[in-house]
Amino acid sequence: MSDLPFGFGVPDRDPERRGESGSGAGNDPFGLGALFGGGGGAGAGTPEELLAKMPLFAELQKLMNWSGGPVNWDLARQGAISSLAAGSQPTSDAERTAVADALRLADLWLDQATELPSGVERPLAWSRVEWVEQTLPAWSSLIDPLAERVVAAMTSALPAEAAAMAGPLGGLMGRMGGVLFGAQVGQALGRLSGEVLTSTEVGLPLAPAGAGVLLPQNVAEFAAGLDRPLDEVRLFLALREAASQRLFAHVPWLRQQLHDAVHAYARGITVDREAIERGVTEAMGSMGGIDPTDPEKIQELLGSGLLEPEETPEQQMALRRLETLLALVEGWIDAVVAAAAGERLPGHGALAETMRRRRASGGPAEQTFATLVGLQLRPRRLRDAATVWGAMAQRYGSAERDRLWSHPDLLPTSDDLDEPLDFVARQGADDELRALTADDAQDRDERRDDPEGGAQS
Incomplete structure (x- = not known):
């Protein structure tokens, strides 16, 4: 983050304009003279009108008036795009055609x-700025529940002394939380937009x-760092x-299952009240007290690690489910792309291994979520999941492999991925059982249709 947080700076840096009007903008960069009636009679009006005329306070007023949820997404968007001002290139017609x-x-x-x-x-074909703008709705649906739970858990766990200090400023503190989350999300999305290669690379649509x-x-x-042609x-x-895109378009429940796993993690967010009380007491001494109206003090406290939520067993279960789903999605993509590319794409093997390492190490998505709310998006069982899909296609064909996506209960669980080939073998036994069941049903139908033949037998 810059030395001037949230993009605030001296509003007028033009030396010629600073020299105008003698004791004007040059000696009063934040417009404070208006409060005392200076600046050509600008002091008339209500306090709100006066504050609105001060550039710094006008920007603060915009930020603090956000009421769209636990994250100030206007600020997040501005922060992400401003961090890319010199680094994002618009897409050309040739690039759009190539894509x-x-x-x-x-x-x-x-x-x-x-x-x-x-x-x-x-x-x-999107530029980095377009990626930020077009993906904000998806990020909002994912991050808002997490941020809301974090803020609620931390607020409820504040010791009585800190709560009393906040007093009637509780609403202000909530909006300040939205500002802080917005600034943090903006920084994270700005970094992510400089690394992500496709719209689904993070494992979520x-x-x-x-x-x-x-x-x-x-x-x-990305291609410049590899020994393969750009095409x-x-x-x-x-x-x-x-x-x-095929998977998410034609497996209608998959997107919701991933979102539900993220939200289940959010619902389990709690904090250790006693640990926070001890930590805040210590922090109040080391930081010289905590002023709830001072954003720097609040941000210092949030960044100190004292208010980090503890991971509950319910969250661990949700995280395990999420990691398994991400691994199954990623593994299926690996298997299908390998089958499609075959020998048509000479560098497929090396490129596939590069992507597996990129995803298995967490990649940009995991870092983004870990920075925001401690949630990691890592397909830890990626190789095991790829083994399942590859073996299913080899043994039963691609249609039977893809049939497992017809219902979430048919997918391998985390325990199944411990022994992926055993899971594949069981699918054959299940098929045989279904075939026997179908034969029995057919025999019963034939006997019903031919009662005399059934009696003779």
Whole structure:
């Protein structure tokens, strides 16, 4: 974060304008003269009008008037985009054409590797700024419940002394929490937009439905660090994006299951009240007291680790479920892309291993969530999940492999991933049982239709 938090700065840095009017803007950079009736009679009006005329307080008033939820998303958007002002390049016509061609070719190859039809209705090439703006609704639905629970848990756990200090300023503190979360989210999304390659790389669908997205600037920078041609890297990423879009478009419950796992984690957020009371008491001494109207003191306390929520058994269960789902999604994409690329893409093996390492180490998404609320998005069982999907296709075919997505109860659990080949073997036994059951049912139907034949037998 800059030395001037939330983008505030001296409003007028033009030396010629600073020299105007003698003791004007140059000697009163924040417009404080208005409070005392200076600046050409600007002192008339209500206190609110006076504050609105001061550039610094006008910006504060905008921030503190946010009432759209626990995260100030206007501030988050501004913060993310301002951090990219010098680093985001607009997409060119040639880049948009290249992305569209790559996604169309990827879909043709995938038609031969999976029974799920295409999920890409609109091939898009986004700049980093476009990625921030277009994915904000998805981030809001994911992060708001987490932020709301964190703020509520921390507020309820504040010791009586700190709560008494806040007094009637409780609403102000809530809005300040929205500002702090907004600034933090903005920084995280700004960093993430400089790394993410597609709209689904984080394992969660972020783009509007039907949109297949690549970020050409990031793809080019990613390819520059690899020993493969840019066209090949782009096509490989287009295969992954198109495969992911097929899954999310035609497995209607998957998106909600992922969101439910994140929200289940949020519902379990609690804090240790006694530990906070001890920590806040110590902090009040070391920080020279905690003024609830001082954002720097509040941010210092939040960043000290004293108010970090403890992970409950319920959260651990939700996190395990989330990690398993992410691994299954990622593993299926790996298996399908491998089948589609085959020997058509010479560098597929090396590129696939690069992506597995990128995701298995957590990648930009995990860092973003861990920074915000301590939630990690890591498909820890990625290789085990890929083994399941690969073995299912090899033993039973792609249609039976994809049939497991028809209902969440059919998917392997975390325990199943401990022995992935045993899970695959059980699917064959289940098929045999279903076949025997079907034969028995057919025999019963035939006897019902031919009662005389049934009696003779």
